[in-house]
Amino acid sequence: MAEGIDVDNDRLLIELGAGTGSVTQALLDRGVPVNRLIVIERSEVLVRRLRRRFPLVTVIQGDAAQLSALLGEQTQNICGVVSSLPLRSLQPAVADAIIAGILEVLGDGGRLVQFTYDLRRTSVPERPGLDQISTRRVWANLPPARVDVFDYRPTEDANSATEATC
Numbered sequence: 001m002a003e004g005i006d007v008d009n010d011r012l013l014i015e016l017g018a019g020t021g022s023v024t025q026a027l028l029d030r031g032v033p034v035n036r037l038i039v040i041e042r043s044e045v046l047v048r049r050l051r052r053r054f055p056l057v058t059v060i061q062g063d064a065a066q067l068s069a070l071l072g073e074q075t076q077n078i079c080g081v082v083s084s085l086p087l088r089s090l091q092p093a094v095a096d097a098i099i100a101g102i103l104e105v106l107g108d109g110g111r112l113v114q115f116t117y118d119l120r121r122t123s124v125p126e127r128p129g130l131d132q133i134s135t136r137r138v139w140a141n142l143p144p145a146r147v148d149v150f151d152y153r154p155t156e157d158a159n160s161a162t163e164a165t166c
């Protein structure tokens, strides 16, 4: 999942559903600056663990469906979202709210990395402006998973598309 991100030292990267922090660690190992990573996790227990493990990372406890409210003023400068949320197994209305919130904070040119255990279908339902740029099956994961990378360009003029970086 971390390989889906091109590090941007100036803008913020959001991780959703960080759990025990394996993806968080991979993002830091990839070079995401510790002060540019914001992690959101719903479980209080896991948030305590994340804060102990990553004392310099901003860890916010809350529901990703309330993304923009959780981020407050920090919604302005976001280059990407890396999500381990189980989107395909959530109630469709909840998943829709989460995806809408992600796209709202991403803005034009943002990147979304999402994984799924459903190897056949894309991890995120189609949305205008959301282009899947890669997909990769990770057989070594237990169970095997699939990582999808999307770029979001809601106002894209095909001739002026620039490479998304994060």
Ligand SMILES: C[S@@+](CC[C@H](N)C(=O)[O-])C[C@H]1O[C@@H](n2cnc3c(N)ncnc32)[C@H](O)[C@@H]1O
Binding pocket: 016, 017, 018, 019, 020, 021, 022, 023, 040, 041, 042, 043, 046, 062, 063, 064, 065, 084, 085, 086
């Ligand atoms: C598949 S696990 C994440 C695995 C993670 N990469 C790790 O290293 O542990 C999904 C995580 O998403 C969290 N989660 C589920 N729904 C959420 C929501 N609506 N908002 C925030 N976190 C949520 C769960 O508490 C869980 O920790």
